[in-house]
Amino acid sequence: MAESISEPMQRSAVRTPDGTRPVQGSVTAHGTLAVYEPGSGKLVGEVRVSTAAQVRDAAAASRAAQKVWAARSFKEREQALSRFQQLVLDRADELADLIVRENGKTRNEALFMEVLPVADLTHYFSRKAERLLRDERLPLHMFPHKKSYLRFYPRGVIGIISPWNYPFSIPAGDTVMALMAGNGVVLKPSEFTPLIAERMRAFLEEAGVPRGLVQIVHGKGDVGAELVKSGVNMVVFTGSVATGRKVNVAAAEQMIPCVLELGGKDPAIVLPDADLDTAALKVAWGAFANSGQTCASVERVYVHESIAPQLTDKLVKLAEGLRQGEPNSYDVDVGAMTTQMQVDIVKRHLEDARAKGAKVLAGGEVKVYPDGGRFVQPTVLTGVTHEMAIMRDETFGPMLPIMTFRTEEEAVRLANDSPYGLSAYVFTRDKRKADLIANQLLAGTVMHNDTLYTHAAPETPWGGVKASGLGRVHGKHGLRDLCEVRHVNLERFNFPAFWFYPYSAKAYRLGRRVYGTLIGTSLQARIKALLGK
Incomplete structure (x- = not known):
């Protein structure tokens, strides 16, 4: 188990042997990861x-701990996780403060996009897991003398590798679901945001989750690679x-399943009849929340040419009115960029767009x-094309490029012209049209007149198509993926089947008659089979 030396430190900064401060996310000379506030550069702590x-x-x-935990009833698991849920609610300010300091998102975003969704997800799955994982009957149309059902068993230990952009809501949600399914967890948080994971584990143990059941290991990519081959039974990677891709290959070598929640380049389509005030507000929030560091951020906008000037004007005014600064204050709308690496990517995309004619x-x-x-201003661009990196590659920053379209077919084609397929957004007053377009978009989730929020809806599966990932987290399907599905087939009564030894021509003919009679594709064919013709 990793030793946490997170906040009780007296020194003001960690230094390399030459006296400079180590790069965020790098291993110090002391064998630690030092965390600095993205908004101020102040030391937060080490692990x-x-x-x-x-x-x-x-x-x-x-x-070892999981064997005992799996033997507990759903009610007993629910009791422990309900106490965790209440701790999260009671100490929401404490959690939000650490998230702000470690990740750089605003205080409101820490509460509304991380802390409260974890409390709600825990509330939902602690109460619904037993029903969602109850035995599933399988009626057998050809073998009525048999009874079949599926039973969902814990896989064992789930390895979770989580990212820095949502360092609490993503790993906490995966952990809670794994625990309710009866599993143990080994979590490797991002090297940029390891501290909130330690706080999560402390809350779980305070709530009564057995000590040792949830383990946390810290480090860079090499530690994640070790986790995949450490003996865990499944990997959930974000x-x-x-x-x-590397995790997928490594998991295959271990013959264990993996769920991959990967990147996005999510489009928003705004049709001529859309409520422009609503569309502008929600598109802006979808693009700039968490400084654009969300896999489901609005990274491309396709607006009908007839309303493009009006929508663009509204988006520009919204962007210019956002208050940006050190995120520890309540009156800040846009916080800091978590890593310098991401700042460099955003800057490169912006410079490429400008050089190719974007305004x-x-x-x-x-x-x-x-x-x-580290700060990047919320940015609105026009004059962009699909030849620009800002319209093609994942930017993961507060950039909002806008293109126009003439027909709905063109909008769908442009939206689908991407290797990614996580989420997509359609703005129109016409519900029928929204549904029609939604089912033409290649995305794991399509939302109508809204953006982002479905990750906070625990009932909904979360995941993408194409390069955006494999499998799903959240929802019934995500919970069941954390289990081994086993089939049990019981005998209702003995049936003298014709396929056992000794084989014979008579048995061969009987088999053809029975199947032809039962599943022939017409009444004539069935009668013919019944008569042995």
């Missing part, structure tokens, strides 16, 4: 990096497409301060 042996030990310890109508400034603060 000890796990060795390969410690990762294996963590998986073994979780497995992160980039490039790393997701920046709002924002466009990138500010990195000597103390470590």
Whole structure:
């Protein structure tokens, strides 16, 4: 189990041997990961990096605790997780404060996009898991003398590799679902945001989840690689497409399943009859919330040419009116960028767009301060094309490029012209048209007149198509994926079947008569088979 040395530190900063501050997410000379506030550069805390042996030990310890946990009833699991849910609600400010300091999102976003969704997801699955995982009857149309059902068993230990953009809501949601299904968990949080994971584990143990059942290991990608081969029974990974491919291969080598929640380049289509005030507000929030560092962010807008000037004007005014700054304040709308790496990607996409003729109508400034603060202004662009990286590659920053279309067919074609397929958004007053277009879009989730929020709806499965991932988290399907599905076939009464030994011509003919009579495709064919013709 990783040693946490997270907040009780006296020194003001960690330094490398040459006296400089280590790069965020890098391993210090002390063998730790040091975390600095993205908005101010102040030291938040450190965690000890796990060795390969410690990762294996963590998986073994979780497995030992899981055997006891799996034997508990759903009611007993619910009781512990309900206490965790109440702790999250009671100490929401404490959690939100740490998320703000570690991740850089605003205080409202920490509460509404991380803390409260975890409380609600826990409320939902702690009460619904037993029903969602109850035995499923399988009527057998050809073999009525048999009784079949499916039973959902815990897989054992779930390895979770989580990202830095939602360092509480993503791993906490996956962990709660794994626990309600009867599993143990070994979590490797991002090297950029490890501290909130330790707080989550402390809350779970305070709530009565057995100590050792939820393990946390810390480090960079090599620690994640060790986790996949540590003996866990399944991996749930959220992160980039490039790393997701590696996880997929590594899991296959271990013969274990994996769920991959990867990147997005999510489009919003705004039709001529849309409520433009509503569309502008929700598109802007979908693009700029969490400084655009959301896999389901609105990263492309396709607006009908007849309303493009009006919608663009509204989006520009919204972007210019957003208050950006150090996110510890309540009156800040847009916080900091979590990592310098992401700032560099956003800057590269913006420069490429400008060089190829795009116009920046709002924002466009990138500010990195000597103390470590990192900010990218909410930016609105027009004159963009699919030849630009900002319309093709995942930006993961507060950029909102706008293109026009003439026909709905063109809008659908442009929206689908991407290797990604996580979410998509359609704005129109016509519900029938929204449904028609939604079913032409290649995306794991399509929303009508809204953006982003379905990740916070625990009933809905979350995942993508194409390069956006494999499998689903959340919902009934995500919960069942955390289980082994086993089939049991029981005998109602003995039936003298014709397929047993000894084989004979008589049995051969009987088999043909029986199947022809039962599943012939016409009445004439069935009668013919019954008569042996």
